Amino acid sequence: MSNSLFQHTQTAHCESGVISNLLGHYGLQISEPMAFGIGAGIFFGHLPFVKVNGVPGTTYRIWPGAIFQRVCKRLGVRMESEKFSTPEKGMQALDKVIAAGIPVGLQSSVYYLPYFPPSYRFHFNAHNLVVYGKEDGQYLVSDPVMDTVTTIDPESLEQARFAKGFPAPKGKMYYPVHVPPTASFEKPIKAGIEQACHFMLKVPIPMFGVKGIRFLAKRVANYAENPGDRKATLYLGNIIRMQEEIGTGGAGFRFLYAAFLQEAATLLKKDELSKLAGELTQTGDLWRNFAFAAGRVCKSRSADNVSYKELSEMLFQCAASEEAFFKKLAQVKL
Amino acid sequence: MKKEEVPQDSDNLHEGTFKQIMYAVDNSGNYVQVQSAGWEPENIALDQAWEEVNERVKAARARVEAGEISPVAYYMEKTLMDLPLLASYVGKFQWQVKRHMKPGVFKRLPQKMLLRYADAFKVSLTDLLQVK
Numbered sequence: 001m002s003n004s005l006f007q008h009t010q011t012a013h014c015e016s017g018v019i020s021n022l023l024g025h026y027g028l029q030i031s032e033p034m035a036f037g038i039g040a041g042i043f044f045g046h047l048p049f050v051k052v053n054g055v056p057g058t059t060y061r062i063w064p065g066a067i068f069q070r071v072c073k074r075l076g077v078r079m080e081s082e083k084f085s086t087p088e089k090g091m092q093a094l095d096k097v098i099a100a101g102i103p104v105g106l107q108s109s110v111y112y113l114p115y116f117p118p119s120y121r122f123h124f125n126a127h128n129l130v131v132y133g134k135e136d137g138q139y140l141v142s143d144p145v146m147d148t149v150t151t152i153d154p155e156s157l158e159q160a161r162f163a164k165g166f167p168a169p170k171g172k173m174y175y176p177v178h179v180p181p182t183a184s185f186e187k188p189i190k191a192g193i194e195q196a197c198h199f200m201l202k203v204p205i206p207m208f209g210v211k212g213i214r215f216l217a218k219r220v221a222n223y224a225e226n227p228g229d230r231k232a233t234l235y236l237g238n239i240i241r242m243q244e245e246i247g248t249g250g251a252g253f254r255f256l257y258a259a260f261l262q263e264a265a266t267l268l269k270k271d272e273l274s275k276l277a278g279e280l281t282q283t284g285d286l287w288r289n290f291a292f293a294a295g296r297v298c299k300s301r302s303a304d305n306v307s308y309k310e311l312s313e314m315l316f317q318c319a320a321s322e323e324a325f326f327k328k329l330a331q332v333k334l
Numbered sequence: 335m336k337k338e339e340v341p342q343d344s345d346n347l348h349e350g351t352f353k354q355i356m357y358a359v360d361n362s363g364n365y366v367q368v369q370s371a372g373w374e375p376e377n378i379a380l381d382q383a384w385e386e387v388n389e390r391v392k393a394a395r396a397r398v399e400a401g402e403i404s405p406v407a408y409y410m411e412k413t414l415m416d417l418p419l420l421a422s423y424v425g426k427f428q429w430q431v432k433r434h435m436k437p438g439v440f441k442r443l444p445q446k447m448l449l450r451y452a453d454a455f456k457v458s459l460t461d462l463l464q465v466k
Contacts, residue, residue, distance in 0.1 A: 012355040012367075033357070033365070053416050111414070117352050119380055123414055147353060147369075164422040234386060237379035255335060255357040259365035281359060285335060295375025298382055 006103050006132035008142040008149045012256055014128040015067050016041060017144025018105050021130060023077065025103055026179035030075075037260030038074055038188045039067030040195035042253055044322075045208050046216040052123075054231075055238045058216065060253045062199065064107075064126035064167065068174075070195070074188035078178035083170040087162045090171030091154065094131065097175060103132035103142070107172040109163030115143070115150045125165050131157070189264045190334040196257075197330040200322065210323045217315035223308045232308070233301055236294045243291055254284030261329075272332050276325065283321040290314040335359065337366060341373035345380075387414060398465050404440030405465045406431070409455040423454035 007024060009032075011017030016036040023030050036042070041061050048056040061067075072079050084090035097104050110116060110124045131152075133140040138151040152160075161171045200209040207215055216239070223232035243252075258280040265273035293314060297307055335358045353369040360366050394408040410420050421428045424447075433439050434447070452462045 010355050010367075010369075012357060053414070119384065120352075122383075123419060145354060165419045168422075233382065237382045240375050240379040241383070252335070252356055255365070259357045262365050277365075278363070281335065288335065291373075291375040295378045298375075299378050 006130070006140075006142055006149070009144070010147055011144040012252065013041075013061075014144050015064065016256075018128040018130055019068055019071050021142060021144055022103060022105055022176060023075075023179060026176055027181055028075070028077070028179050028183060030071075030185075031263060033256055033259035034185065034189075034263055035071050036067065036253075036256050037196075037264060038185070038192040039070040040192045040199065041067045042196050042257040043199055043209070044212045046212050046219075047207055048219065055234055058239050058242045060243055070192070071188075072176075074191055075183045075185075076178075076180050077176055079174050080177045081172065081174040083172050085170075087158050087171065090161060090173070091158055093171075094173055095134065097173070098131060098133055098139075102175050103130050105130055105174045106157075106161055107169035108157075108160035109165070109169065110160075112156050112160035112163060113143075113152065114156050115141070115146065115152065123163070123165055125163050125167055125169055185264075185267055189268065193264075193329060193332075193334065197326050200326045201330065210319050210326065213315055213319035213322065217312045217319060220315060221309055221312035229301075233298045236311070237298050240291045240294055240298070243287060252284060252288075254280055254287055258284065268334065270332065270334065276329055276332070279321075279325050279328070283318065283325055286314070286318045286321055290318060337361070337368055340368040340370050342371045343374045343377060344371040345377040387411070395465060401437055404435050404437045405462055406440060406451055407435040408465050409451070409457065409462065410435075413455050415454075420454065424450045 007021065009017070009021055009024070011020060011032040013032070013036065016032045016039065019035040019039070020030055020032045023035075030038075039062075043059065043062040045059045046056070047058075050057045068079075071077070082093060084093065094104060094106075106129055107125070108127050108129060110127045111121050113121065113127070113129075129141055129143040131139045131141055135151075138153060139157050140149060141152050142149050161169055161173075163169060203209050203211075206212070219226075220236075223235065227235065258277040261273045261277035261280065265271060265277065290311065293307075294311055297311065335356070337358045337360045340356050340358050353371055355367050356370045357365050358368045390411045391408070394403065394411045397403045398405055398408045406420075410417070415423070417428050417431060421431045424431065426434075434443060434451075448459060448462060452459050455462065
């Protein structure tokens with residue numbers, strides 16, 4: 001039943017990792033950074049009115065599922081994707097597909113995945129993993145952010161797939177039905193870069209893209225008054241976690257995108273991209289400095305006005321650096 | 335970030351079992367994958383998030399014992415849910431769930447509703463009725 005070999009590779013981010021692993025299974029080799037870049041995964045958004053447990057949301061990437069859709073469209077991969085009205089139907093459908101030897105991507109909640117360390121298990125519903133078989137009543141799992149393959153019991157998997165909340169996975173499962181044996185990456189790379197520049201520079205909403213970083217910076221400057229010290233440290237903590245933590249989809253997206261540019265530079269023989277990759281690495285380091293300073297403020301549990309101002313200043317620098325970077329990237333003739 | 339700069343700040347929270355991948359630059363300037371055992375700011379943020387959870391659980395527990403709120407409110411904190419999430423798990427409106435957090439209302443809840451809460455919190459009916 002489960003003798004289909006599945007090549008598991010650990011990656012930094014679940015969505016681009018699942019794409020890389022699933023397509024690789026069908027002989028279409030695409031690295032994680034390449035998937036992230038073609039899918040235009042890089043982004044920024046700060047949404048003060050979308051609160052989880054009373055803390056406003058921050059994201060460093062495009063919304064869940066978008067990378068997947070874009071990569072498939074750009075590479076000519078056809079996916080079968082289904083959601084289910086009841087857990088029973090969802091689990092039956094999964095059993096049927098893996099019995100045919102097809103590895104299946106699943107959207108799931110992190111909270112119900114027993115193989116994660118307990119400290120990471122929050123109600124985060126946009127995690128992705130691959131189930132590639134069933135053995136002795138246990139599902140065989142290739143979770144891209146895990147070191148190696150693992151297993152999960154049917155009950156936990158069902159809970160993870162049918163978790164409530166936003167975004168509700170509703171048992172979503174997906175698998176390729178047509179993968180071209182080879183694909184030219186040139187056009188997809190170009191489309192991906194264009195789209196990323198558009199989303200970072202041109203979306204006319206103040207919470208998104210480079211504008212969104214400045215929007216956050218302005219709010220951080222006032223954190224001492226609004227929401228006040230105690231809550232401010234929680235807000236800051238969340239900004240850090242979204243930037244770095246697995247599961248929530250953090251993991252240094254700036255470095256991931258820089259790795260993509262480097263790979264693209266070699267493929268397209270464009271030195272400019274490689275140079276820009278170096279610039280983005282520096283931006284990534286600015287973000288890390290910010291996280292480091294913010295972590296210090298969290299640890300001391302309070303900050304005087306000055307340190308919030310300093311943090312805000314650091315965010316303005318990140319914004320300026322990203323703006324300069326994406327403007328140059330948009331200029332590159334591909 | 336250079337390869338040597340990839341943080342290896344292990345933390346007890348992750349029980350030292352979990353390594354994540356990061357992308358960093360090697361000596362010749364090429365990006366490579368490097369495993370990281372964790373990073374201080376992230377550990378602080380995660381620690382802090384759990385501290386907040388534990389405080390809320392403790393406070394809720396004291397209030398259940400004082401007869402101010404029902405176990406529904408306690409288990410909601412314990413399972414890291416908020417009101418909208420819990421409401422969608424038990425298939426009720428938020429104001430209804432809020433009402434069920436009153437001890438008087440909770441006492442009169444039908445068995446069927448109690449079972450739904452027990453199911454949402456993944457606890458037995460006995461545990462739901464009696465916060466240990």
